Amino acid sequence: MKSTTQRFKYVDHLWDDKKAAALGDDQVALFLYRSNILGADLRITNYGGGNTSCKTIEKDPLTDADVEVMWIKGSGGDIGTLTKAGIAGLYTDRLRDLKNVYGGLADEDRMVGLFNHCIYDLDSKAPSIDTPLHGLLPFKHIDHLHPDALIAVAAAKDSEKVTREIWGDTMGWVPWQRPGFDLGLQLEKCLNENPGIRGIVLGSHGLFTWGDTSHECYMNSLEVIEMASEFIEKKIKENGSVFGGQKIESLPKEERLEKAAQLMPMLRGLCSSENRMIGHFTDSDVVLEYINSNDLERLAPMGTSCPDHFLRTKIQPLVLRLDAKEDLSDTGAVLAKLRPAFEEYRQGYQDYYDSHKRENSPAVRDANPVIIIYPGVGMFSFAKNKQTTRVANEFYVNAINVMRGAEAITEYTSLPRQEAFDIEYWLLEEAKLQRMPKEKPLSRKVALVTGAGGGIGKAIADKLAEEGANVVLTDIAEDRLKEGVSTYGRDTASYTVCDVTEGASIAAAYGKACLEFGGVDIVVHSAGLAISKPIEDTTEKDWDLLQDVLVKGQFQLAKQAVAIMRKQGLGGDFISIASKNGLVSGPNNVGYGTSKAAQQHMARLLAAELGGDKIRVNTVNPDGVIVGSKIWEGDWAEGRAKAYGITVDELPAHYAKRNLLNEIIYPEDIANGVFACVGILDKTTGNIINVDGGMANAFVR
Known part of the structure; x- marks a missing residue:
């Protein structure tokens, strides 16, 4: 038995x-x-x-x-x-x-x-x-x-x-x-x-x-x-077959992911015409069998049958009229094809509402699609947060399984449109929506933070997540990243190893952000290192390393971020974590101070260039962040202690005593400065926020 x-x-x-x-x-x-x-x-x-x-x-x-x-x-x-x-x-x-x-x-x-x-x-x-x-x-x-x-x-x-x-x-x-x-x-x-x-x-x-x-x-x-x-x-x-057999073949896995990452920010921007959305992507075998089939064009417009399905996925998906092998590198050309499809979908949804509304129906909701199908590539979903969009995606997979089974048995039938509308716009359903808690300041936004394996970077990621953002942690130390991402709940964070001195590595990190969440809204360049030496001891290798990580890294991060943000058309924020040392001339600091000054001025230049795109660029200047900061784990602490004629153990007290407020500065204080830039000061760009307890010689005005 x-x-x-x-x-x-x-x-x-x-x-x-x-x-x-x-x-x-x-x-x-x-x-x-x-x-x-x-x-x-x-x-x-x-x-x-x-x-x-x-x-x-x-x-x-x-x-x-x-x-x-x-x-x-x-x-x-x-x-x-x-x-x-x-x-x-x-x-x-x-x-x-x-x-x-x-x-x-x-x-x-x-x-x-x-x-x-x-x-x-x-x-x-x-x-x-x-x-x-x-x-x-x-x-x-x-x-x-x-x-x-x-x-x-x-x-x-x-x-x-x-x-x-x-x-x-x-x-x-x-x-x-x-x-x-x-x-x-x-x-x-x-x-x-x-x-x-x-x-x-x-x-x-x-x-x-x-x-x-x-x-x-x-x-x-x-x-x-x-x-x-x-x-x-x-x-x-x-x-002998499902969904009438296969009409097209899927692209190979890597090509599908590359296409999805390219397309995601454009789709996200279009889906966010009323409210900013977070994305999700899947290319499972179940999905591909359906979206590549001969019966897709017949079944997709019918919509889902179970109320639990269409309440989360909308009455029907948008099927893209893009060839799987189409070149997506020309953003303008691709958007020219996508915009009419979205306009047609929105108008169709408005017609659905107008044709079925009752005298007491709630006002029409966001008319953008939740589920988007790209034959040969995969299925996208967009909703107010990662959990909602992931669940919508999963529910449409359930709907695919339902269609698959019903078609095998006899023939799939969906709910009459009036019945579906009466569920979707039920007053009790509307009351449930109205009871939802107020969204946090950074809800619906995606942040990528470099150097987030610990110290200041991790504190920034923590703060952004706490305020509602989805965060992508990047660093060169994968063990730190795994430990860091484990501190967040499901659907909040992701991580990827990223070397900011390599353009390809940065591109892969942004690709991960696009695939995981649909794009990027906030980029914080916190990756860094510090080398404190007299000029005679500063080597060309020291100089190049500082310039590559702090300056070239910031340039590459900003350049690639701007390309994604422009695809989205939603504006964005770029934050440079520089240093008081970029403003103040101190001893034994030529390589580090010069790099930090370059970061600060690059941020000003970018702010001047990107204002028309509603991309705001600001700088946060820490000073004396010893407790919890990664750069103080190495030779930097010894170098600074030597420069000031004190011991390493005396550094925290030394730095606290020298600022006007006599305060120790923690990574969390820098994170608060970042949040102020991206979550509160929404009409500020080209600015420098000093988070140093008050250093008079670092005052910018």
Whole structure:
């Protein structure tokens, strides 16, 4: 007999008996465990999709009587990361009593407010629209999922007939309707008319399954999904091809990535005509099979079927009319081809809104595409932050899998446009959007920081990320970069090894920023080194190294950044981390001081040249950053101590005493100076901000 794990080919069996046993008889804990492992398999449900619940017997705090309480994922939650704080606890009887006051489909929005009168747990998350779908069913544990295979069945022509073909009379089927109280009544009716069924397929929507225990519910869900998956794969083998076969061939992997990196900033600029966006790219086998197919032109305009899909991906993607082998180096020529396509898409979205809006519909939202398809290359997505755009990308991959399965079974069908519009512009959905927290100052921006493996560079990256930016850390020390990037949450940061003395290395770093996030808005040149020697001891090698890292590196970084920023057409910021030494003449400092002065004047020259592009160039001058600064780990500290006739240990106090505020300067202080330039002083360019505690001889005016 096969083991449990061997039984499944198309889903991941993740239930661990030892972990479950450690939770004992705590049904809520077991429900959360089941939710998390279901959410870990993107073929079962994606981020924020689906819902899970359990029912337990609790003591009523007012009567001390035993009452049934339903625990369910709250509004806006994600089952893969669900915790007790993200669920709602409601009296089941009170929820069912709402049937007595329900006034029909026109009453749906009012019912959501009445869920609050059913709250048992005062620490509950706001109940979701799916609450009655679970509450009106009698089972102890319930899963509502959006598996690719099940939505393929649900979105197939003759879905009810296909459901019977796969599961016989063991599964119910309910036609599409918008989630709400009435859909809960329809599920209850379906169960009453088909006692003994193991689940229900929701037309164009998803799956409901259940069990008396959390494990039984989990296994039931996996078995139902497995049966659908096996059925679809059998049909695909019988058909012999998917999506009508391949129309074009993909470029080789490296060429695809190069094309994507070239195109990303242009797409980002066009998608940001109303609000700045962050990008994501994928060229997985699943995506390439679809976007290179003969059926792409037929299927893409149909849009997605599952509400969870199109709420995140928009009703349909934009398919680019660019040849995969086309030369993208001429930005003007490429943009001349792309702009009409975007204008056509925006107008199409406006027409969709105008044709389907209701009297009380919210105002039209950003009309730019979320999903963009480049046949032969890959798929792009653009949204307000990295998590949202990544999840949108993943949801469209789910939609591709749905189309693949539905086409294999019979024929793919999408929701009628009016139904889709009513979901997208539902007042409850709008209310959810309005409850979103205010965005941080640097949200929607991408920053690349050199020398970010530690010290000042890492502090700058930390500050920019804290204020909402996506950050790309670069350095020559990969071990430092790996350690540094591990301190950020998912979807916040990336890293790449970059030697700023090499133009090709800088180009690769910018390519990484474009592929990861769509482009770059902020560049901070913090990479540096310090050599302190008398002129007679300063070698040509010393001089060249300082010039290459500090000056030539800044030139190359700025030149390549400007090319990307101009592609985007969104302006930008370039920040040079120079030094007080570029303004003040000190002993034993000819190589370093000259390089820093060159950085400062280059920044002024760039500011004068790039103002018309809304690219602001400013300089932050640190001084005496000893604690936490990488350059003080080497010979520089000894050289400066010798120049001032003190010991290395005396340097921090020496530097603090010599500034007007008598303050020690930390890397975080320099980071604050950078943030002031990019996040607050938005009408400042060509400026120098001294972060040195006040050095009178370094005053610029």
